[in-house]
Amino acid sequence: MLVVNSSEMKQIDLRAIEIYRIPGIVLMENAAHSVFEEIAKLNPRKVAIVCGPGNNGGDGFAVARLLKTHSYDVDVFFCFDEKKLKGDAKVNYEILKTMDFSIIKDIEYLQNNMINYDLVVDALFGTGLRGEISEESKRIIDVINQGRFILSIDIPSGINSDNGKSIGKCVYADITITFECKKYGHLLGEGREASGAVIVKKISIPKKCMDEQNIKTFSCDDKFPLSIYKRRNFDTNKGDFGKVYIIGGSYNMSGAVILALKAAIKTGSGLVCGVYPESIIDRVATQIPEIINIPCEEKNGFLEIGVDMLNDIINKADVISIGIGMGKGHSLLEMIKYILYKFKGYVVLDADGLNNICEDISLLNEANSKVIITPHPGEMSRLTGLTVDYINSNRVEVAKDFANKYGCVVLLKGSSTVVSNGEETYINTSGNPGMATAGSGDVLTGMITSLLGQGYGLLESGILGSFLHGKAGDEAYKQYGYGLTATDIIENVGKFLKF
Numbered sequence: 001m002l003v004v005n006s007s008e009m010k011q012i013d014l015r016a017i018e019i020y021r022i023p024g025i026v027l028m029e030n031a032a033h034s035v036f037e038e039i040a041k042l043n044p045r046k047v048a049i050v051c052g053p054g055n056n057g058g059d060g061f062a063v064a065r066l067l068k069t070h071s072y073d074v075d076v077f078f079c080f081d082e083k084k085l086k087g088d089a090k091v092n093y094e095i096l097k098t099m100d101f102s103i104i105k106d107i108e109y110l111q112n113n114m115i116n117y118d119l120v121v122d123a124l125f126g127t128g129l130r131g132e133i134s135e136e137s138k139r140i141i142d143v144i145n146q147g148r149f150i151l152s153i154d155i156p157s158g159i160n161s162d163n164g165k166s167i168g169k170c171v172y173a174d175i176t177i178t179f180e181c182k183k184y185g186h187l188l189g190e191g192r193e194a195s196g197a198v199i200v201k202k203i204s205i206p207k208k209c210m211d212e213q214n215i216k217t218f219s220c221d222d223k224f225p226l227s228i229y230k231r232r233n234f235d236t237n238k239g240d241f242g243k244v245y246i247i248g249g250s251y252n253m254s255g256a257v258i259l260a261l262k263a264a265i266k267t268g269s270g271l272v273c274g275v276y277p278e279s280i281i282d283r284v285a286t287q288i289p290e291i292i293n294i295p296c297e298e299k300n301g302f303l304e305i306g307v308d309m310l311n312d313i314i315n316k317a318d319v320i321s322i323g324i325g326m327g328k329g330h331s332l333l334e335m336i337k338y339i340l341y342k343f344k345g346y347v348v349l350d351a352d353g354l355n356n357i358c359e360d361i362s363l364l365n366e367a368n369s370k371v372i373i374t375p376h377p378g379e380m381s382r383l384t385g386l387t388v389d390y391i392n393s394n395r396v397e398v399a400k401d402f403a404n405k406y407g408c409v410v411l412l413k414g415s416s417t418v419v420s421n422g423e424e425t426y427i428n429t430s431g432n433p434g435m436a437t438a439g440s441g442d443v444l445t446g447m448i449t450s451l452l453g454q455g456y457g458l459l460e461s462g463i464l465g466s467f468l469h470g471k472a473g474d475e476a477y478k479q480y481g482y483g484l485t486a487t488d489i490i491e492n493v494g495k496f497l498k499f
């Protein structure tokens, strides 16, 4: 499903109005009808509609009229100066004034009589919200949030539709009705939770008009990522499902590489090889009998792989993952460089794989490997010099720009993981806060490494990997709640890998 930011939505609306000659008031009426349809399904006894000074408020006025003409009991709350109204919102306000309508100015009235309303409609602010919100608006949001059932029009008021951040205070909706396509704010940051269930309704914008905007950002709902996953023929053997190498680990960090290796085998790899310092062989090999162990020379507990062994790996591997628990140092950076220049297959760079290349990030442009990087915002900050706050406020743009600049696929982890190849960008929708636990990123790396070995492309593996990781985490959450562990994610992956 397509996802847009506020300026793209504005351009789509403008094109529909100016080129396709659909008057704005018609779009607003269609939006209002679509909200009315959903409200009718709820069959409320008494409705409060809280309207703001822009077109989101205009939608609210029009919904109020439709409810009234269908004999619903409805009150409108408008706490702003009516002189501020303009355009289509003003037209709809003026229509209400001609009807026998109570437009209540005082939000305290709603607060004091909340018990009488079984539905509160939030039409305060939509995609036009900018900057800080005033104390009066915060007060209105507080009152809306006391509603028994809250329906937000377009986006919960107070959520920035471009990044999902709450601008000081926001509505927490049970459902949000949005128009034509989801906005970034429904999927990212606080907006993901604040939006409740998001319903997308058509408001008659022609498909051609949408296509012309050339939107290349998508949300990953259940159907799409799972449709990438391919059924296996019966007549297959382990050689058909990839030979993958996971290079990592150090004397003090053996757990991460164990998790990634387990995740790779549990995601369906044919052959998984663990390349790690020889001093941790007892810890790794006893944990996973299914893998091939390649214990390597080490110096002070860190890997020191000789050129002969590296060449052997490069010759045999379909996929190489480098970095997990590996540590940082000059010889490790040299090893990464060697692999990136000599190996023409897929490389997954994560954790210390990324921390090492921070010093020489341009080597990504010179790489002959096909690379996916899987940073969390902290690692992305070290790679780019941008602050974590900036990265989280611009997740789609940051992932996309990096992918374009360095010719790789970027999987930016977090509560809504973003995957981009610079042209197409996908926002993951599975997963839960229980997954914010040590080692869950290592599991994701193992899964993506495995999928690449099974024949999925860089972008596909990023999309499918992050979605399956979140789904497995959601299953683990059902059993263990916030006590879920990285191992529980691994144990649940298989549930989604069958037909």
Ligand SMILES: NC(=O)C1=CN([C@@H]2O[C@H](COP(=O)(O)OP(=O)(O)OC[C@H]3O[C@@H](n4cnc5c(N)ncnc54)[C@H](O)[C@@H]3O)[C@@H](O)[C@H]2O)[C@@H](O)CC1
Pocket (backbone or CB within 6 Å): 010, 013, 024, 027, 028, 029, 031, 052, 053, 054, 055, 056, 057, 058, 059, 124, 125, 126, 127, 128, 129, 130, 131, 132, 133, 134, 137, 153, 154, 155, 179, 203
């Ligand atoms: N043709 C269109 O453009 C359509 C727009 N629609 C609706 O219009 C909405 C967008 O309308 P607008 O662009 O008018 O914007 P909004 O109604 O979202 O909000 C802008 C209004 O709020 C005020 N405002 C902005 N930031 C504020 C802040 N921090 N504190 C207090 N007041 C603030 C502005 O002065 C303006 O009056 C959409 O979310 C959607 O609900 C729908 O009617 C469908 C068609």
Ligand SMILES: Nc1ncnc2c1ncn2[C@@H]1O[C@H](COP(=O)(O)OP(=O)(O)O)[C@@H](O)[C@H]1O
Pocket (backbone or CB within 6 Å): 376, 413, 414, 415, 416, 417, 430, 431, 432, 433, 434, 435, 436, 437, 438, 439, 440, 441, 442, 443, 444, 469, 470
């Ligand atoms: N709140 C959340 N909702 C969904 N997924 C999350 C959440 N928090 C973390 N995750 C996922 O868990 C993983 C954590 O990875 P990372 O930060 O690298 O952890 P570690 O380094 O401990 O393995 C990422 O895939 C991330 O997307």
Ligand SMILES: [K+]
Pocket (backbone or CB within 6 Å): 056, 122, 123, 124, 125, 126, 152, 153, 154, 155, 156, 157
């Ligand atoms: K709203």
